[in-house]
Structure formats: structure tokens, C-alpha cells
Amino acid sequence: MTAPLKTIEELRVDIATDPASIVELTSQVLSDLDSLGRQLNAVVHIAKNDAIARAEGLRDTAIRDEADRSSTLFGIPVAHKELYMRVGWPCEGGSKTLAGHHAPRTAFAVDRLDRQGTVDCGRLTSVELALGTTGHNAYAGTPTNPWNPQYICGGSSSGSGAVVAAGIVPVSLGSDTGGSVRLPAAACGLVGIKPTHGLVGRSGVIALSPTLDTVGPLTRSVRDGAIVLQAIAAVDDEDSSSVPFDLPDLLHNLEDGIAGLRIGWPSNHFFENTEGSVADGIDEVFRLMGRLGAECVDVEVPGIEIANAMTMLIIAVEGATLHERTILENHSAFGEQTLARLLVGFFIPARDYYNALANRASVAKRVLAETFERVDTVITPVWPYPLPTIEESDVGANPEAAKMLLRSGHNTRPVNYLGFPAVNLPTGFDANGLPTSVQLIGAPYTEAKLLRIARALERELNFWSTRPRLSVLAK
Amino acid sequence: MVDETDNEHEALLISKFAAVGIASETLADAADVAKRLCTQSGPGDGGTLDPRHYIDHQHLFLKLARKTSI
Numbered sequence: 001m002t003a004p005l006k007t008i009e010e011l012r013v014d015i016a017t018d019p020a021s022i023v024e025l026t027s028q029v030l031s032d033l034d035s036l037g038r039q040l041n042a043v044v045h046i047a048k049n050d051a052i053a054r055a056e057g058l059r060d061t062a063i064r065d066e067a068d069r070s071s072t073l074f075g076i077p078v079a080h081k082e083l084y085m086r087v088g089w090p091c092e093g094g095s096k097t098l099a100g101h102h103a104p105r106t107a108f109a110v111d112r113l114d115r116q117g118t119v120d121c122g123r124l125t126s127v128e129l130a131l132g133t134t135g136h137n138a139y140a141g142t143p144t145n146p147w148n149p150q151y152i153c154g155g156s157s158s159g160s161g162a163v164v165a166a167g168i169v170p171v172s173l174g175s176d177t178g179g180s181v182r183l184p185a186a187a188c189g190l191v192g193i194k195p196t197h198g199l200v201g202r203s204g205v206i207a208l209s210p211t212l213d214t215v216g217p218l219t220r221s222v223r224d225g226a227i228v229l230q231a232i233a234a235v236d237d238e239d240s241s242s243v244p245f246d247l248p249d250l251l252h253n254l255e256d257g258i259a260g261l262r263i264g265w266p267s268n269h270f271f272e273n274t275e276g277s278v279a280d281g282i283d284e285v286f287r288l289m290g291r292l293g294a295e296c297v298d299v300e301v302p303g304i305e306i307a308n309a310m311t312m313l314i315i316a317v318e319g320a321t322l323h324e325r326t327i328l329e330n331h332s333a334f335g336e337q338t339l340a341r342l343l344v345g346f347f348i349p350a351r352d353y354y355n356a357l358a359n360r361a362s363v364a365k366r367v368l369a370e371t372f373e374r375v376d377t378v379i380t381p382v383w384p385y386p387l388p389t390i391e392e393s394d395v396g397a398n399p400e401a402a403k404m405l406l407r408s409g410h411n412t413r414p415v416n417y418l419g420f421p422a423v424n425l426p427t428g429f430d431a432n433g434l435p436t437s438v439q440l441i442g443a444p445y446t447e448a449k450l451l452r453i454a455r456a457l458e459r460e461l462n463f464w465s466t467r468p469r470l471s472v473l474a475k
Numbered sequence: 476m477v478d479e480t481d482n483e484h485e486a487l488l489i490s491k492f493a494a495v496g497i498a499s500e501t502l503a504d505a506a507d508v509a510k511r512l513c514t515q516s517g518p519g520d521g522g523t524l525d526p527r528h529y530i531d532h533q534h535l536f537l538k539l540a541r542k543t544s545i
Contacts, residue, residue: 306515306516313516327492331496339501340501347505348512348513360531419532443539444539
């Protein structure tokens, strides 16, 4: 018996009608994590006792009418990427180098969800230390795609993608340094939100690159994504990148459609080296947006070409610095690919790292002035090619895969360099029956507008109406 | 841009990590990838001698947040 693929708002109705259902729902999720979640290689920790105790506590306060049940998230079960700390829980970041480690604190974003009444049920597989795009992890396990187990889930929030797509929980928090929310969201048919840099606090999440790291939700619907982003967006006093911003009510204008909004088709960078079938799919969505009343134009995104290399350079240097001591003391505990990627950072001269940081603001200003003065969003692919299988994309077993994987973040990494927000939206299926998607990039703090655009498309495309094709649920 | 100082630094790094048992081929590959990334990222146009640029990104976002809130 698997979970019912309900949205947060649908589950909320069930809970409001019968508060005792919080415990039943939590038990169901725990059972599904243990069976289907483990079958997908997507689960690293199931917090059975903590979750049941939490659910019973919420149920009891709700029945006594002592609970603040105003939050849409009250009683909603969640499970997050294993980079997210909860005090006392295992926290290995997908790495043998952290084997046996337990979290000394609870992550800011997890605490924000706690305050809204969610029930945290466990932790989900990550690529080792979030350093990879496919989901391969020899230590923690390589999650399989719920739509077809031969295919990757994408990474690095790979377990989050698998578990939400399989319908076990409606939301999972992931982290995104170069695409690690958007790539698994695209691979698994989910809405993935990479917020504006600084909008959501990151303290208590294992860092990869503090300059570029962001945290955001993976959900099956735009409305769910909006609800969760609303709950976690807040100033984090322990995160120096945190920016005070009064986020508007994200549900308020969500159903307003896109008539009159300006959609940009990027004339440079994003469609270079993109396979024809992927570009054709984006073009279909672009034309649909025109039919829905948007103004569709070509637009240049100046300076974006160097942003890709700048992002990889910053991640390499900061990742190497964060893990230098462990590399020197225990390098054999790292996965081969992880170690190879981290080592790159030591060989980058300080002047090049400084250059990458120093140019960030000027590139962002140019894109704001020359692109986002003209359009409300830029539409791009996420993956530049149809999703590969686990075998095809295994660099360890297939060295030829390295070039393909280098391209995997071509469309996502530059957004982290800019610090701008982006949303992945599932749009349909490719020839192999795997999800296709679009990325919507916006100017800083325009999440409400991006989600409104995504919602207008979601209503038309109705991606999750095809859920019987989900292979794990067809069994 | 690779000069003599870079080459000496690279040799020191390879020696440092080889001493803990990391294969020299792995280290040489990492050095090659680093050089490629530096070449691809280029000099940029940010005026790196201007100290404002280092903090400018955070400052830009603080300004945008205030502007967008209003």
C-alpha cells in the first residue's frame, strides 16, 4: 500500500476533518519510507519513534483544541535531504567521511517547518557532500527514478526527488549549489524551487560552497511549493548571506494567469549544445505561453557564458577548503569522483577565485539591466539532453560519461552565480517515458511572479494527471 | 595564465597530497581541470582592483530587497 499522492492542501483537509488521522498518515509514511523508499535506495534514516511521538503530540493538542492549527502545514509529514541537521539524528551528508556522525543542532529551515506543525519522518539520500548531478553514491546508495528504475533521479538531492515523486511525502527540502534542487526535480517530474540567494536561511545544512549554496523545496505541485517556500523564507541570524525581505503572500496572485507578462527566450548560452528534442519541448511551452496571453520575445543574457565556469571554480575552491583536513587525514574515505572534484579546488590560484567573486555583482547587474528590464522570466531547459540511465551516466564504470555530465549543469549553474531565483516545472514526457521540464529564471525576489507563471502552465499541462505511468505505483 | 610561481605552487601541492597517498595521476588530472576552469572563466569585467566588488553582490541584494519590498 503506497501513499495517496495527495497535495498538502488535500492532506490538510483530511487532518482538519479528523485530527487523529495525523498519526495514521505518519504511520503510512514511515511504512512507505521503509518499503518503497528503501526499494528506491532513497532513504538513509527513518525516525520512527520521533515521528510517531510528534504526530501523537500534534493530534492530542488538536483534539484538546490547544494547538495553533492555522498553518496549512499542520500535521503534514515531511522528509529531507540528509544534509539537513536535526539534533541527535544521524547526519552523514552521503559521505563515509562522516560515518556515525550525529547532528549537533537543528537546521534553520527544518525549525521553521517544525513551527508550522510538520512531522519530520527521516532523511533522504544525497550525492556525497552534494557534489554531483546524477545521484550516484557508492556509499549511501544510488536512488532509482520512480518513473523507470533504470534511470537516474538527478542530484544532488536525489533521494528527495525519488521520495516525493513516488508519493511518499508531499515535500522534501533539498539544497542547490549548481542545480541540485532543479536537476532532480526535472528528472523526477517535480516542482523544484531555487530561491533568491539569501531568502532562505541555510544554517544547520551541511555546506558545499557558502557563496553559492541555497536551500529550497521539491514538491509535486506549484501550490505546495509556494506554501513551503512561504514557511521557510525568513532571516537567519546565523547565516551571513541572509537578507531581510518581506515575502508577499505567494498564494494571493498564484491563479492570476500570465496575460501581459513578458517571457524571454534566451538567444545565447542556454540552448547551446541542447539536444533537439529538448529544445523542441521548450519551444512548445514557449508557444503555449503566447497563447495564454504572454508577450514572448527573444532576449540576451549578457555575461552568462563565463558564469558557468565561475560557478564550478567557486564550488571547487570552497569545497576543497571545507574538506581539506579530512582529505589530508582520511582521503580514502571519499568516493573516487568526490575526491577528484574536491582536489581541483587546491590548484586554482587565489587570483582566479577572487576574480570569480569580484565579477559576480557586475554580471548580475548587467543581467538585471539588459535582460530583466525587458522580461519577467527567461525560459530554458534544465537537463540539456534526455535523461540518461544510471549505467550510461556512471563515470566510474564509463569514463566517456564525464563529458556528458560536465554539460548537465550547463543551464542551472549560472543561476547560482547570479544568485537569482529559478523554478523547475514538469511539462510532459520524453520518448523514454521520463519527465520533461522547463526552468523559469527570474530577477531577485520575484518568486511570487515565477510561481504564478509556473502555476498557469501547470493548469494547462496537468502533468500529475498522468501518474499511473509512475512505474513504482503500477506494481 | 600560468607562470613560474604557479608551476612551483602546483609541484608543492602535488607533493603535499601525494605524501598522504593520493595518486599522482589523480592530482595531475585535478591540476589540469583547474587550469581549464581558470581559462574558461576568463578575466571578467568587474574591475577586481576595486575593493567594493568583493562585497558588492551582497550589497546589491540588500538594495534589491528593500526596493522590491516597497
